[in-house]
Amino acid sequence: MSLEQDVAAARRAVDALEQACGPLTRRFGDTVDSRRLKIDVARLRDDLNLLCGSARGVEVVGTRAYDPVMWDDGYDGEVSTPGRSLR
Template sequence: MSLQDDLKAAQRCLDELGRSVDSLEQHVGDTLDVRRVRADTDHLRASLAQLREAAPAEGPVAQPEVIRIPDKPYDDSLWSDVDDEGLGAKDRHAP
């Protein structure tokens, strides 16, 4: 399934949940628990809407650029102005 298919399926499930909560409210009445479930359903709808907005458009997926790192050692001059980590400077003694 594609992302869009999954989003549509989730939306259909949320719609069915909303209808079920409506039906439940008719049987149980407007109780605190039903209001809590309705609020949770509304939060899920809002979250799904945000996912839909953030979803990339359908089309070919861009491949990340591959950065090749050479196997040869780094140039030692890159490290001439730094201390050996945890050992102190070259011209001083460690504690």
């Protein structure tokens, strides 16, 4: 399967899990465990989005996808340090 097909299958699985957990969370009401289950499902969705790059841009180099942060050196030349001046 292609990456797009794998991502789509994973998203469908998370959707199905959310639908399956819905009746349980309604049955148990607003309990700690019920809230945790909802949060866990939402976290799965968020993690999938982060992994697959839909939450931020992903550059493709060769056959692998890399997060743009990987190419960042962490230095912002526009920001000056207190007590120092740009020359």
